[in-house]
Amino acid sequence: MLVxxxxxxxxxxxxxxxxxxxxxxxxxxxxxxxxxxLDLTELRRGIGYVIQQVGLFPHLSVGDNIGTVPKLLGWPxxxxxxxxxxxxxxxxxxAADARRYPSQLSGGQRQxxxxxxxxxANPPLMLMDEPFGAIDPITRExxxxxxxxxxxxxxxxxxxxxxxxxEAIKMGDRIAILHQGGVLAxxxxxxxxxxHPASDFVERFVGADRGLKRLSLRRVRDVxxxxxxxxxxxxxxxxxxxxxxxxxxxMLTEGAQEIVIxxxxxxxxxxxxxxxxxxxxxxxxxA
Amino acid sequence: xxxxxxxxxxxxxxxxxxTGCIANDNAFLCPKWVQEHWGDTLQPxxxxxxxxxxxxxxxxxxxxxxxxxxxxRFGWLAPPISVFTAFLYTVPSIAxxxxxxxxxxxxxxxxxxxxxxxxxxxxxxxxxxxxxxVPPDVIEAARxxxxxxxxxxxxxxxxxxxxxxxxxxxxxxxxxxxxxxxAAYITPYGLGKPIFDGLQIDxxxxxxxxxxxxxxxxxxxxxxxxxxxxxxxxxxxxRA
Numbered sequence: 131m132l133v134x135x136x137x138x139x140x141x142x143x144x145x146x147x148x149x150x151x152x153x154x155x156x157x158x159x160x161x162x163x164x165x166x167x168l169d170l171t172e173l174r175r176g177i178g179y180v181i182q183q184v185g186l187f188p189h190l191s192v193g194d195n196i197g198t199v200p201k202l203l204g205w206p207x208x209x210x211x212x213x214x215x216x217x218x219x220x221x222x223x224x225a226a227d228a229r230r231y232p233s234q235l236s237g238g239q240r241q242x243x244x245x246x247x248x249x250x251a252n253p254p255l256m257l258m259d260e261p262f263g264a265i266d267p268i269t270r271e272x273x274x275x276x277x278x279x280x281x282x283x284x285x286x287x288x289x290x291x292x293x294x295x296x297e298a299i300k301m302g303d304r305i306a307i308l309h310q311g312g313v314l315a316x317x318x319x320x321x322x323x324x325x326h327p328a329s330d331f332v333e334r335f336v337g338a339d340r341g342l343k344r345l346s347l348r349r350v351r352d353v354x355x356x357x358x359x360x361x362x363x364x365x366x367x368x369x370x371x372x373x374x375x376x377x378x379x380x381m382l383t384e385g386a387q388e389i390v391i392x393x394x395x396x397x398x399x400x401x402x403x404x405x406x407x408x409x410x411x412x413x414x415x416x417a
Numbered sequence: 418x419x420x421x422x423x424x425x426x427x428x429x430x431x432x433x434x435x436t437g438c439i440a441n442d443n444a445f446l447c448p449k450w451v452q453e454h455w456g457d458t459l460q461p462x463x464x465x466x467x468x469x470x471x472x473x474x475x476x477x478x479x480x481x482x483x484x485x486x487x488x489x490r491f492g493w494l495a496p497p498i499s500v501f502t503a504f505l506y507t508v509p510s511i512a513x514x515x516x517x518x519x520x521x522x523x524x525x526x527x528x529x530x531x532x533x534x535x536x537x538x539x540x541x542x543x544x545x546x547x548x549x550x551v552p553p554d555v556i557e558a559a560r561x562x563x564x565x566x567x568x569x570x571x572x573x574x575x576x577x578x579x580x581x582x583x584x585x586x587x588x589x590x591x592x593x594x595x596x597x598x599x600a601a602y603i604t605p606y607g608l609g610k611p612i613f614d615g616l617q618i619d620x621x622x623x624x625x626x627x628x629x630x631x632x633x634x635x636x637x638x639x640x641x642x643x644x645x646x647x648x649x650x651x652x653x654x655x656r657a
Contacts, residue, residue: 148561174563185558189576189652198572199562231655247562257561 131302132291134315134335138308140291144257147289148177160255175199178248178256178286182263184240186232192218192243193228199251217246222276238269245277249284256288262297274300295336299324299343307332321347341411345374350391353410355400358390365390370399378407447622458611458623463630466607469597470638473529474589477536481585484537485544486570495545502538510535510596514603528600535596536589543585547578580653583646587639594635598627608634 132140145151147158149170158165165173186195194201196217197210205213215225221242232240241261248256261277262270278301281288292298298305299320307315307323309331316328324344327333336343351370366384368377369392381389381404393399451459481502488495513531521527551574559569601609608627615623647654 150557150561171563171565174561176563177561179558179561181554181558181561183552183554185552185554185556187555187559187573187577189573189579189650191652198559198564202563202568231652233652234655244558 131298131305132289132308133293133295133298133302133305134308135310136293137310139312140293140308141259142312143308144259144289144291147255147257148174148179175202175251176253176255178253180241180244180248180256180258180261182260184244186240186243186247188232190231191228192223192230192232192235195232195243196228196247196250198247203251213250214246217249218243220249220280221246237265238273241265241273254286256286258288259291260293261290263292263294277301296343299347307335342375342378344411345378345407346376348374348410350374350377350402353402353406355391355402356388356406358398358400365401367392367398370394374407374410377402378404381407445621446625450622451626454623459626459630462608462611462627463634465610466594466597466631466634469525469528469532469600469607470590470593470634473532473593473597474536474540474586476529477533477589478540478586480533481537481540482544484541485548488541488545489548489574498541502541505534506538508534510599511602514600518603523604525604525606527603528597528606532593532597532600536593539588539592540585543581543588544578547581547585548574550581551577576650579649580646583642583649587642587646590638590642591635594631594638598631 132143134140142151146153147160147165149165153166186192187198190198193211193214196214197205200210200213211228214228218225218227223239223242223246227235227239227243232243235243245261248258262273265273274297290298290301292301302320304318305320305323306317309315315335316323316332318328321344323332324336324340324347327336327340333340349370350368350372353374365388366380366386367390368380372380372391377389377391381387387405388401388403390398391400391402484494484498488498510531513534514527517527517530521530555573555577556569559573564572597607598609598612601607601613605613608631611627612624615621615625615627
């Protein structure tokens, strides 16, 4: 995750990986191999590239867009078609959409196709430059969730540029916050950055609600719950897949000091108190 | 008094049999004349005209296309080429044909050089504009995916430039069809020949008919080009 205000060099740093911007000093290595030693074309074909404006080829059908790199790699036609159909379903579209043209798709659908196109030749590394930046908030959240699910399935290394700290916290394993002028302000896990911002700049950048943001990183099932005392009648309840942040919100809106947590089968498995949530935030960083 | 010729009596040249139209006070359009002279006058002129136009636009496009590719790659080439093609375009056609005669003679080559010169402005301008109209994000995505510069040109930029290039060719074809009639002033070729002939002997049907044929040729050529262009760009008609 590369995150920071504009002018921090997020995109520049990313484009040096596939050498759309040439490296003047220093080096970038992928699995120990310098990107400067690789053939430019080969390097880029091995890296999936997704940009905010998507950049689909308007004159090619969705299927041909997805098949661009496989075609360059000389795959047989049949295999390209099958791969396109498979990827379309993977990103939540239908195989029949392969025949449509980009102008016939909505913004969210286009970005899905852009993602499928980047995944076409199964590259181990993906570069994503604000891929969800130009999409309405509701669709963006859905795409983020789907991408996270995909990411857990595909296990690729993803370098993701965003200016949205919430997106970085949600999507990232490790976050690099860049300051204006390309200065690295902090590089750490989301939890650590929220718990211990390295500077005033980082603290301001992550926002005054960083405690709440930390809570959104953890789900109720990941924390130790108090035992259920008797029959939890009338107490607000929520499922154990809820984030701590949403659980806290429930307590505040219901005016409750404690809520009951339901397990997957809907049976109560414990209770969570306001005090407990507050304590958790002051604990040392887990993970 | 000596007779003009032995055998006596003035000789009247044989102009053939006067058609009904000539007898009938030089009608504006005489179908009978068209019928009788389609094979020996109008049809050959029409075919010649198609050749003149096709060769001029063909050569013109080849030159303009290469110039546009060069100007697309090396941006500094664009202004001088634009200025030069615009200059060619402003030279009056009859003057240009006359100037060329001492060099290339009273030949079809003279005509073609002139006609090619007039196509360059629109063909070069439109081809370059088409190449430049490709959205930067599309190019960036293509480059980022590992397409070489040549592949970007062939697979992305040229297909996307087809609408602009096609528009340029249509304008070039229609203007060349019209301009090529003037070429008969230099050498009797194409639909200009019956037009000049008809004007010379003040016979309406001949030049009116040739003019109508030039208009029809332009309309048909334009329609054919529209169809070709459509079949090359199916993506432009795709709507949700």
